[in-house]
Amino acid sequence: MKRNMGWQLLALVAGLVLTVEARAQEVSAGAAGSFGNTGQIVISSDFRATIGYTSVSGPGDQFLIDLRPSVDYFLKENLSLGGTVYLGTAFQRGDDPLLVGVGIRGGYNIPLNSSVSVWPKLGLAVAHSDGFLGFGERTFLEVSLSAPFLVHLAPHFFFGAGPGLITQLGDDTVATLHVSAVVGGYF
Known part of the structure:
Protein backbone atom coordinates (compact mmCIF):
# COMPACT_ATOMS: atom_id res chain seq x y z
CA MET A 1 0.00 0.00 0.00
CA SER A 34 -2.60 39.36 -28.26
CA PHE A 35 -4.78 42.27 -29.32
CA GLY A 36 -5.86 44.71 -26.62
CA ASN A 37 -2.81 44.78 -24.35
CA THR A 38 -2.11 47.94 -22.36
CA GLY A 39 0.03 50.36 -24.36
CA GLN A 40 -0.77 48.96 -27.81
CA ILE A 41 -1.28 51.38 -30.68
CA VAL A 42 -3.73 50.34 -33.40
CA ILE A 43 -3.78 51.86 -36.88
CA SER A 44 -6.84 51.01 -38.93
CA SER A 45 -9.30 52.20 -41.52
CA ASP A 46 -12.98 51.61 -41.08
CA PHE A 47 -14.22 50.64 -44.49
CA ARG A 48 -17.38 52.46 -44.28
CA ALA A 49 -14.60 54.03 -46.22
CA THR A 50 -16.08 53.84 -49.67
CA ILE A 51 -14.68 53.75 -53.13
CA GLY A 52 -17.66 53.57 -55.39
CA TYR A 53 -19.39 54.67 -58.52
CA THR A 54 -22.97 55.87 -58.62
CA SER A 55 -25.23 57.25 -61.28
CA VAL A 56 -27.50 59.99 -59.94
CA SER A 57 -29.72 62.68 -61.39
CA GLY A 58 -28.44 66.23 -61.20
CA PRO A 59 -24.64 66.24 -61.34
CA GLY A 60 -24.65 62.90 -63.21
CA ASP A 61 -22.30 60.00 -62.59
CA GLN A 62 -20.02 60.17 -59.54
CA PHE A 63 -16.87 58.37 -58.45
CA LEU A 64 -16.74 58.44 -54.61
CA ILE A 65 -13.81 58.18 -52.22
CA ASP A 66 -14.57 58.28 -48.48
CA LEU A 67 -11.63 57.38 -46.22
CA ARG A 68 -11.66 57.17 -42.41
CA PRO A 69 -8.14 56.42 -41.12
CA SER A 70 -8.03 55.86 -37.36
CA VAL A 71 -5.54 55.52 -34.51
CA ASP A 72 -6.45 53.90 -31.19
CA TYR A 73 -4.46 53.41 -27.98
CA PHE A 74 -5.21 50.80 -25.32
CA LEU A 75 -5.19 52.67 -21.99
CA LYS A 76 -5.84 49.51 -19.98
CA GLU A 77 -6.27 45.87 -20.88
CA ASN A 78 -8.87 45.82 -23.72
CA LEU A 79 -9.99 49.47 -23.14
CA SER A 80 -9.16 51.80 -26.05
CA LEU A 81 -9.36 55.50 -26.82
CA GLY A 82 -8.80 56.78 -30.32
CA GLY A 83 -9.39 59.30 -33.04
CA THR A 84 -10.37 59.33 -36.68
CA VAL A 85 -10.17 61.71 -39.62
CA TYR A 86 -12.88 61.98 -42.30
CA LEU A 87 -11.72 62.62 -45.86
CA GLY A 88 -14.14 62.27 -48.74
CA THR A 89 -14.79 63.56 -52.23
CA ALA A 90 -16.88 62.72 -55.26
CA PHE A 91 -15.53 63.27 -58.77
CA GLN A 92 -18.39 64.46 -60.95
CA ARG A 93 -19.41 67.01 -63.57
CA GLY A 94 -19.02 70.49 -62.09
CA ASP A 95 -17.58 71.14 -58.63
CA ASP A 96 -16.32 68.14 -56.66
CA PRO A 97 -17.94 68.07 -53.19
CA LEU A 98 -15.72 67.56 -50.16
CA LEU A 99 -16.20 65.98 -46.73
CA VAL A 100 -13.77 66.70 -43.87
CA GLY A 101 -14.05 65.95 -40.18
CA VAL A 102 -12.41 64.75 -37.01
CA GLY A 103 -13.68 62.50 -34.25
CA ILE A 104 -12.87 60.65 -31.04
CA ARG A 105 -13.98 57.19 -29.97
CA GLY A 106 -13.74 54.72 -27.14
CA GLY A 107 -13.89 50.96 -27.37
CA TYR A 108 -13.60 47.71 -25.48
CA ASN A 109 -12.09 44.57 -27.04
CA ILE A 110 -13.78 41.30 -26.06
CA PRO A 111 -11.65 38.25 -26.95
CA LEU A 112 -13.81 35.29 -28.01
CA ASN A 113 -10.91 32.88 -28.61
CA SER A 114 -7.23 33.04 -29.61
CA SER A 115 -7.95 34.43 -33.11
CA VAL A 116 -11.38 36.15 -32.91
CA SER A 117 -12.58 39.13 -30.88
CA VAL A 118 -15.34 41.72 -31.02
CA TRP A 119 -14.37 45.38 -30.56
CA PRO A 120 -17.44 47.60 -29.92
CA LYS A 121 -16.72 51.33 -30.25
CA LEU A 122 -18.71 54.49 -29.52
CA GLY A 123 -17.64 57.63 -31.40
CA LEU A 124 -18.37 61.33 -31.61
CA ALA A 125 -17.26 63.47 -34.58
CA VAL A 126 -17.70 66.89 -36.13
CA ALA A 127 -17.69 67.07 -39.92
CA HIS A 128 -18.34 69.55 -42.73
CA SER A 129 -19.68 68.73 -46.17
CA ASP A 130 -20.14 71.03 -49.12
CA GLY A 131 -22.48 68.71 -50.98
CA PHE A 132 -20.96 65.26 -50.41
CA LEU A 133 -23.52 62.45 -51.00
CA GLY A 134 -26.13 65.00 -52.11
CA PHE A 135 -26.86 66.61 -48.72
CA GLY A 136 -25.81 70.15 -49.65
CA GLU A 137 -23.49 72.31 -47.58
CA ARG A 138 -23.73 71.50 -43.90
CA THR A 139 -21.79 71.01 -40.68
CA PHE A 140 -22.96 68.18 -38.46
CA LEU A 141 -22.29 66.21 -35.31
CA GLU A 142 -22.02 62.46 -35.85
CA VAL A 143 -22.61 59.83 -33.17
CA SER A 144 -21.56 56.32 -34.16
CA LEU A 145 -21.74 52.88 -32.62
CA SER A 146 -20.03 49.88 -34.23
CA ALA A 147 -19.27 46.31 -33.20
CA PRO A 148 -16.91 44.65 -35.69
CA PHE A 149 -15.90 41.02 -35.23
CA LEU A 150 -12.13 40.86 -35.79
CA VAL A 151 -10.15 37.93 -37.12
CA HIS A 152 -6.45 37.94 -36.11
CA LEU A 153 -4.87 35.71 -38.76
CA ALA A 154 -1.30 36.88 -38.29
CA PRO A 155 0.50 38.57 -35.38
CA HIS A 156 -0.23 42.32 -35.33
CA PHE A 157 -2.74 42.22 -38.22
CA PHE A 158 -6.53 41.93 -38.25
CA PHE A 159 -9.55 42.35 -40.44
CA GLY A 160 -13.20 42.17 -39.64
CA ALA A 161 -16.76 43.29 -40.20
CA GLY A 162 -19.81 44.01 -38.15
CA PRO A 163 -22.93 46.10 -37.65
CA GLY A 164 -22.92 49.82 -37.11
CA LEU A 165 -25.29 52.70 -36.45
CA ILE A 166 -24.49 56.27 -37.42
CA THR A 167 -26.62 59.30 -36.57
CA GLN A 168 -25.77 62.69 -38.06
CA LEU A 169 -27.28 65.66 -36.24
CA GLY A 170 -27.45 69.07 -37.91
CA ASP A 171 -29.75 70.86 -40.35
CA ASP A 172 -30.76 67.43 -41.66
CA THR A 173 -30.81 64.46 -39.29
CA VAL A 174 -29.65 61.24 -40.91
CA ALA A 175 -29.59 57.78 -39.31
CA THR A 176 -27.84 54.90 -41.06
CA LEU A 177 -27.73 51.25 -40.04
CA HIS A 178 -24.98 49.45 -41.92
CA VAL A 179 -22.46 46.63 -42.01
CA SER A 180 -18.90 47.88 -42.30
CA ALA A 181 -15.48 46.32 -42.68
CA VAL A 182 -12.23 47.20 -40.93
CA VAL A 183 -8.60 46.34 -41.56
CA GLY A 184 -5.65 47.28 -39.39
CA GLY A 185 -2.51 46.49 -37.51
CA TYR A 186 -1.09 47.10 -34.06
CA PHE A 187 2.23 47.39 -32.29
Whole structure:
Protein backbone atom coordinates (compact mmCIF):
# COMPACT_ATOMS: atom_id res chain seq x y z
CA MET A 1 0.00 0.00 0.00
CA LYS A 2 2.85 2.35 0.85
CA ARG A 3 4.46 1.63 -2.58
CA ASN A 4 1.23 2.55 -4.43
CA MET A 5 0.99 5.87 -2.54
CA GLY A 6 4.51 6.73 -3.66
CA TRP A 7 3.64 6.22 -7.35
CA GLN A 8 0.38 8.10 -6.94
CA LEU A 9 2.18 11.00 -5.27
CA LEU A 10 4.83 11.05 -8.01
CA ALA A 11 2.10 11.00 -10.72
CA LEU A 12 0.26 13.83 -8.98
CA VAL A 13 3.40 16.00 -8.71
CA ALA A 14 4.30 15.33 -12.38
CA GLY A 15 0.78 16.25 -13.46
CA LEU A 16 0.83 19.48 -11.47
CA VAL A 17 4.24 20.47 -12.89
CA LEU A 18 3.09 19.87 -16.46
CA THR A 19 -0.16 21.78 -15.87
CA VAL A 20 1.62 24.77 -14.33
CA GLU A 21 4.22 24.80 -17.13
CA ALA A 22 1.54 24.61 -19.86
CA ARG A 23 -0.48 27.40 -18.24
CA ALA A 24 2.62 29.62 -17.97
CA GLN A 25 3.36 29.11 -21.69
CA GLU A 26 -0.25 29.92 -22.59
CA VAL A 27 -0.27 33.18 -20.61
CA SER A 28 3.10 34.39 -21.89
CA ALA A 29 2.20 33.62 -25.53
CA GLY A 30 -1.09 35.49 -25.17
CA ALA A 31 0.48 38.47 -23.40
CA ALA A 32 3.20 38.91 -26.04
CA GLY A 33 1.07 39.06 -29.15
CA SER A 34 -2.60 39.36 -28.26
CA PHE A 35 -4.78 42.27 -29.32
CA GLY A 36 -5.86 44.71 -26.62
CA ASN A 37 -2.81 44.78 -24.35
CA THR A 38 -2.11 47.94 -22.36
CA GLY A 39 0.03 50.36 -24.36
CA GLN A 40 -0.77 48.96 -27.81
CA ILE A 41 -1.28 51.38 -30.68
CA VAL A 42 -3.73 50.34 -33.40
CA ILE A 43 -3.78 51.86 -36.88
CA SER A 44 -6.84 51.01 -38.93
CA SER A 45 -9.30 52.20 -41.52
CA ASP A 46 -12.98 51.61 -41.08
CA PHE A 47 -14.22 50.64 -44.49
CA ARG A 48 -17.38 52.46 -44.28
CA ALA A 49 -14.60 54.03 -46.22
CA THR A 50 -16.08 53.84 -49.67
CA ILE A 51 -14.68 53.75 -53.13
CA GLY A 52 -17.66 53.57 -55.39
CA TYR A 53 -19.39 54.67 -58.52
CA THR A 54 -22.97 55.87 -58.62
CA SER A 55 -25.23 57.25 -61.28
CA VAL A 56 -27.50 59.99 -59.94
CA SER A 57 -29.72 62.68 -61.39
CA GLY A 58 -28.44 66.23 -61.20
CA PRO A 59 -24.64 66.24 -61.34
CA GLY A 60 -24.65 62.90 -63.21
CA ASP A 61 -22.30 60.00 -62.59
CA GLN A 62 -20.02 60.17 -59.54
CA PHE A 63 -16.87 58.37 -58.45
CA LEU A 64 -16.74 58.44 -54.61
CA ILE A 65 -13.81 58.18 -52.22
CA ASP A 66 -14.57 58.28 -48.48
CA LEU A 67 -11.63 57.38 -46.22
CA ARG A 68 -11.66 57.17 -42.41
CA PRO A 69 -8.14 56.42 -41.12
CA SER A 70 -8.03 55.86 -37.36
CA VAL A 71 -5.54 55.52 -34.51
CA ASP A 72 -6.45 53.90 -31.19
CA TYR A 73 -4.46 53.41 -27.98
CA PHE A 74 -5.21 50.80 -25.32
CA LEU A 75 -5.19 52.67 -21.99
CA LYS A 76 -5.84 49.51 -19.98
CA GLU A 77 -6.27 45.87 -20.88
CA ASN A 78 -8.87 45.82 -23.72
CA LEU A 79 -9.99 49.47 -23.14
CA SER A 80 -9.16 51.80 -26.05
CA LEU A 81 -9.36 55.50 -26.82
CA GLY A 82 -8.80 56.78 -30.32
CA GLY A 83 -9.39 59.30 -33.04
CA THR A 84 -10.37 59.33 -36.68
CA VAL A 85 -10.17 61.71 -39.62
CA TYR A 86 -12.88 61.98 -42.30
CA LEU A 87 -11.72 62.62 -45.86
CA GLY A 88 -14.14 62.27 -48.74
CA THR A 89 -14.79 63.56 -52.23
CA ALA A 90 -16.88 62.72 -55.26
CA PHE A 91 -15.53 63.27 -58.77
CA GLN A 92 -18.39 64.46 -60.95
CA ARG A 93 -19.41 67.01 -63.57
CA GLY A 94 -19.02 70.49 -62.09
CA ASP A 95 -17.58 71.14 -58.63
CA ASP A 96 -16.32 68.14 -56.66
CA PRO A 97 -17.94 68.07 -53.19
CA LEU A 98 -15.72 67.56 -50.16
CA LEU A 99 -16.20 65.98 -46.73
CA VAL A 100 -13.77 66.70 -43.87
CA GLY A 101 -14.05 65.95 -40.18
CA VAL A 102 -12.41 64.75 -37.01
CA GLY A 103 -13.68 62.50 -34.25
CA ILE A 104 -12.87 60.65 -31.04
CA ARG A 105 -13.98 57.19 -29.97
CA GLY A 106 -13.74 54.72 -27.14
CA GLY A 107 -13.89 50.96 -27.37
CA TYR A 108 -13.60 47.71 -25.48
CA ASN A 109 -12.09 44.57 -27.04
CA ILE A 110 -13.78 41.30 -26.06
CA PRO A 111 -11.65 38.25 -26.95
CA LEU A 112 -13.81 35.29 -28.01
CA ASN A 113 -10.91 32.88 -28.61
CA SER A 114 -7.23 33.04 -29.61
CA SER A 115 -7.95 34.43 -33.11
CA VAL A 116 -11.38 36.15 -32.91
CA SER A 117 -12.58 39.13 -30.88
CA VAL A 118 -15.34 41.72 -31.02
CA TRP A 119 -14.37 45.38 -30.56
CA PRO A 120 -17.44 47.60 -29.92
CA LYS A 121 -16.72 51.33 -30.25
CA LEU A 122 -18.71 54.49 -29.52
CA GLY A 123 -17.64 57.63 -31.40
CA LEU A 124 -18.37 61.33 -31.61
CA ALA A 125 -17.26 63.47 -34.58
CA VAL A 126 -17.70 66.89 -36.13
CA ALA A 127 -17.69 67.07 -39.92
CA HIS A 128 -18.34 69.55 -42.73
CA SER A 129 -19.68 68.73 -46.17
CA ASP A 130 -20.14 71.03 -49.12
CA GLY A 131 -22.48 68.71 -50.98
CA PHE A 132 -20.96 65.26 -50.41
CA LEU A 133 -23.52 62.45 -51.00
CA GLY A 134 -26.13 65.00 -52.11
CA PHE A 135 -26.86 66.61 -48.72
CA GLY A 136 -25.81 70.15 -49.65
CA GLU A 137 -23.49 72.31 -47.58
CA ARG A 138 -23.73 71.50 -43.90
CA THR A 139 -21.79 71.01 -40.68
CA PHE A 140 -22.96 68.18 -38.46
CA LEU A 141 -22.29 66.21 -35.31
CA GLU A 142 -22.02 62.46 -35.85
CA VAL A 143 -22.61 59.83 -33.17
CA SER A 144 -21.56 56.32 -34.16
CA LEU A 145 -21.74 52.88 -32.62
CA SER A 146 -20.03 49.88 -34.23
CA ALA A 147 -19.27 46.31 -33.20
CA PRO A 148 -16.91 44.65 -35.69
CA PHE A 149 -15.90 41.02 -35.23
CA LEU A 150 -12.13 40.86 -35.79
CA VAL A 151 -10.15 37.93 -37.12
CA HIS A 152 -6.45 37.94 -36.11
CA LEU A 153 -4.87 35.71 -38.76
CA ALA A 154 -1.30 36.88 -38.29
CA PRO A 155 0.50 38.57 -35.38
CA HIS A 156 -0.23 42.32 -35.33
CA PHE A 157 -2.74 42.22 -38.22
CA PHE A 158 -6.53 41.93 -38.25
CA PHE A 159 -9.55 42.35 -40.44
CA GLY A 160 -13.20 42.17 -39.64
CA ALA A 161 -16.76 43.29 -40.20
CA GLY A 162 -19.81 44.01 -38.15
CA PRO A 163 -22.93 46.10 -37.65
CA GLY A 164 -22.92 49.82 -37.11
CA LEU A 165 -25.29 52.70 -36.45
CA ILE A 166 -24.49 56.27 -37.42
CA THR A 167 -26.62 59.30 -36.57
CA GLN A 168 -25.77 62.69 -38.06
CA LEU A 169 -27.28 65.66 -36.24
CA GLY A 170 -27.45 69.07 -37.91
CA ASP A 171 -29.75 70.86 -40.35
CA ASP A 172 -30.76 67.43 -41.66
CA THR A 173 -30.81 64.46 -39.29
CA VAL A 174 -29.65 61.24 -40.91
CA ALA A 175 -29.59 57.78 -39.31
CA THR A 176 -27.84 54.90 -41.06
CA LEU A 177 -27.73 51.25 -40.04
CA HIS A 178 -24.98 49.45 -41.92
CA VAL A 179 -22.46 46.63 -42.01
CA SER A 180 -18.90 47.88 -42.30
CA ALA A 181 -15.48 46.32 -42.68
CA VAL A 182 -12.23 47.20 -40.93
CA VAL A 183 -8.60 46.34 -41.56
CA GLY A 184 -5.65 47.28 -39.39
CA GLY A 185 -2.51 46.49 -37.51
CA TYR A 186 -1.09 47.10 -34.06
CA PHE A 187 2.23 47.39 -32.29
